[in-house]
Structures are given as structure tokens and as C-alpha cells.
Amino acid sequence: MKALRLLTLGVIALSIFSADAQTSSNVSVFATGFSNPRGLKWGPDGNLYVAEGGNGGKAPATVGKCEQVPAPVGPYTAGWNARISKVTPDGTRTTLVGGLPSSSAAIGDVVGVADIAFLGSQMYALLAGAGCSHAHTSFPNSVLKVNSDGSWSSIANLSQFLQLHPVKNPNPGDFEPDGTWYSLIAADGVLYAVEPNHGEVDAITPTGVVTRLIDLSETQGHVVPTSIARVNHGFVVGNLDRFPIVPGSSARYFINKLGGVTSVTPGLTTVVAVVVAGNDTYVLELNDAAGFPGPGNGKVVRMRGPATIATGLTVPTGMTLGRDGNLYVSNFGAVPGPAGVGQIVKITIP
Numbered sequence: 634m635k636a637l638r639l640l641t642l643g644v645i646a647l648s649i650f651s652a653d654a655q656t657s658s659n660v661s662v663f664a665t666g667f668s669n670p671r672g673l674k675w676g677p678d679g680n681l682y683v684a685e686g687g688n689g690g691k692a693p694a695t696v697g698k699c700e701q702v703p704a705p706v707g708p709y710t711a712g713w714n715a716r717i718s719k720v721t722p723d724g725t726r727t728t729l730v731g732g733l734p735s736s737s738a739a740i741g742d743v744v745g746v747a748d749i750a751f752l753g754s755q756m757y758a759l760l761a762g763a764g765c766s767h768a769h770t771s772f773p774n775s776v777l778k779v780n781s782d783g784s785w786s787s788i789a790n791l792s793q794f795l796q797l798h799p800v801k802n803p804n805p806g807d808f809e810p811d812g813t814w815y816s817l818i819a820a821d822g823v824l825y826a827v828e829p830n831h832g833e834v835d836a837i838t839p840t841g842v843v844t845r846l847i848d849l850s851e852t853q854g855h856v857v858p859t860s861i862a863r864v865n866h867g868f869v870v871g872n873l874d875r876f877p878i879v880p881g882s883s884a885r886y887f888i889n890k891l892g893g894v895t896s897v898t899p900g901l902t903t904v905v906a907v908v909v910a911g912n913d914t915y916v917l918e919l920n921d922a923a924g925f926p927g928p929g930n931g932k933v934v935r936m937r938g939p940a941t942i943a944t945g946l947t948v949p950t951g952m953t954l955g956r957d958g959n960l961y962v963s964n965f966g967a968v969p970g971p972a973g974v975g976q977i978v979k980i981t982i983p
Contacts, residue, residue, distance in 0.1 A: 654929030656945030659981040663961060664724040667975030668714070670963035672748025672816060672906075672951040676756065678781075680719050681961065681977070682729065684758060684951070686745035687715035688972050689737025692768055699765035700810045702738070709736040711768035715745025717758055717779065720977065730783050734760065736767035742967070748817035748951065749779075750824055752839060757817065758785070759826055764792040764811025774811045776824060776837050788841035791826070800831045801851035807875075816906070820863040829857045829873060834888070847892040858886070860907040862914070866890065871904030871916060877924050878903055885916065885936070901934070906952035908960065913937055915960060915982075917952040933960060933980060943980045958982065 669686030676682050690712020694701070701708045715735035720726050735745035744762035751757070756779040763772045773792035779785045792811040809830045816827040824837040825846065832850035837843050849858050849870070857873040867889040874882045885898040885907070903926075906917035914936040920926040931946030943960075950966025960980040968974065 654945050654947050656929075656978070657943050659983060660943050660945065661979050661981075662976055663979040664720045664726050664977040665975075666726050666973045667718060667963070667965075667977065668716075668972045669743050669745065669968075670718075670950065670966050670975040670977065671746065672759070673953050673961060673963055673977065674749045674751060675953060675955055675961075676751060677754050679956075680721055681953075681955075682749050682756065683718040683720060683726075683963065683977060684746040684749050685716050685718060685975070686743045686747075686762065686967070687733070687735030688712060689735050689743040689745075689762075690714065690768075691737070694768050695765050695770055698770060702766050702809055703806060705740050706738045706742065707766070709738055709767045711736050714972075715760075715762055717746055717749065724977075730758075730779060730785060734763040734767070734769045734772050736762040736769065744813055747814045748826075750817040750819040752819045752822065752824070755839075756780075757788075757819070757824055759814050759817040760791075761812070761814040766810040774814055776817075776826065776841070778839075788839070789837045789843050791828075791835075791843065794835065794843045795828070795831060798845060800833055800848045802854065803831060803850065804855040807855065816860045818861055818863060820868075825861055825863075825868070827858050827861050827870070829859050832856065832858060834858065834861060834868070834870065834892075845892070847888055847894070849886070849894070852894055853886070856884075859905050860917075862907045862909045864909055867895070869907050869909060869914060871901065871907045873903050873905060873919065878920055878922065878926075880921060880923055883918075885914070898936070905950055906962075908952055908954050910954050915942070915952070915954075917949055917962060919948060919950070931964075933962070935982075942983055946978070955979075 692711035694708035715733040717730040719729045747761040758777040775787040776789040860871040870886040883901040903919035920930040931949040933943040951963040964976040
């Protein structure tokens, strides 16, 4: 069975964004107008910041200039419409940073800005839609340092790191030369980024030094890790696994600070975000049904119990905890359709 890209969701019918999926009663729309919203974090200024993949583009692919993403996903074409949005506590969206690299897969997937993290008051952003294999020859996948006025600078070339430090067991049919980076967190004065298709978690210092925390492909195979959270003595990492979806095939991995897997909790499905709050761990599942993602099949699970606390989400892609104790989720986060159909929803924890 050929593995598929993390966000290769072109198989979803175009009607998905207008489907009348019924969410659970504790889910409400907080903000609208996003294009492929992905990771999101509350800033120290009290505003929510959302990474957006954008709408891709039609600038020519770079066939013959560098290694390409294998068909049918590649080759990618390029655009410059990924962005970072700022959302005030009343749900008003404005653009903090626009014009960042976005790219379109041959079958419709779009990648751009993947996630955001804060070290103190300083914002950092993780790019997934750049690099030559994504048709951006002069802009590698990177970690950006983003200022409050919207100016930014690149601090780490992640495309180069992947190419110079291959993982033990890359999957040839599911290979992205520049990576499809997904999650970014800050912990202990360092940033940690998850790359799903190579299967690794890397540490990035504020000065741009990149080192590998763990190569999951070496011990776990091609499990497609997506999400990470800091816990006592290490990290929790969740994985998507492959398409077609097999319910229960994803897991929660505990990784120590030295980069070793210490335990695995199986039985989850298509994990794309993990949030740890006190003694509780919340897991966002992209789609809990077999096959391929469809409307209303996303949900949030609390591991204690376990218990499902929210249902009816449609291709959710990111989750964070607000100061108000509610969860905030990027909904309609990876669907084909017009610009601006993405949402941020608020989930009241029962």
C-alpha cells in the first residue's frame, strides 16, 4: 500500500466545506475567514495567532532543478499567499504577516505556514510550503522570527537540515525533500518542530542551531508523527499514520529528553494535535472513520477515561488551550474550496 502525504486530502469532495456537519453542543464558532488554518497559539498580548497554509498557486514546478515530490502528489506549484493571522478576544481577524510561501500539490493539497510558538514575548513561525520541491527555489522551509509589527527574519534553514541529515528509514513513496513540517512548540528556552514524512522531532535554538531530538523512523517505522507537547521528564508525541485511515492505528508516544521512546499508548486515530493541561491530555483526531477524511468525522478525545469531549469537526488541523480554560481548534483546516472557508472553533471542556 502506498503511503500518502500528511495533508494529501484532495480526495475530499469539494462539497465538504459546505457540508452540514453537526458539531456537539459545546462547540461554537469563534472566528472565520481563514484559508487552510493550521497551528494556533495564544500570545502573551492576549490575542490568538493562527498559521495559515494559504491557497497555493500556479507558479511553475521546479522539475529538473531539484528532487521532486513523487507523483501523484508532486510536482508542486507555488504561490505567495500563506499568512499569519491575529485574532482579538472578540473574534476579529486581521493579517499580521502576509505574502509567505504557499504551494499546491498536484492533487490539491496546500501547505504554507504550519504553526506558531512563543519564547517569552517573541513569536516564531514554522514554514512547510517552501523549498525547491515545493516550487520555491529561493525560499527554503524555515523557522521565522516574527515581530509584533509584522516584520520577520529567517533563523533556521530546515530544508537544508533535512537534506544534510537524512533519517534512518525514509519512505520512498511518501518522501518530501523539503519536509511538510507540522507542529512547533517552545519549551526550556528552545523550539521543537515535528516533521511527519521524514518522521522526526528537531530542536531549534533562538540563534538557529538545529539538532535532532529523535528519529522515529528508526524504531517505529513510517508512523507520520504530527504533534508534540512538553510533559514532566520529556514529551508526548502523537501520530497520524497513513491513508486510507484504519481506526485505532495511531498512538501517543512518550519520548524522554534524550530522544528515546519510553512508552506507547495505542488505539487513537489520525492524531494531529496534543494539548496537556494539568493532569489531562487532549488529543485532536482529524477523522475517526475508516477510509479518507469526510465532513463531521473530527473529534477531541480526553485521554483520562478515555472520553470524547467534542464531535462533528471537519478536517480539524490544530488545537491550543486558551487562558479561559477552553480549547480552540482550527476547523476546515485542509479542504479544497474558496479562500476564507476556514474557522477557529471554541470547545468548552465539560
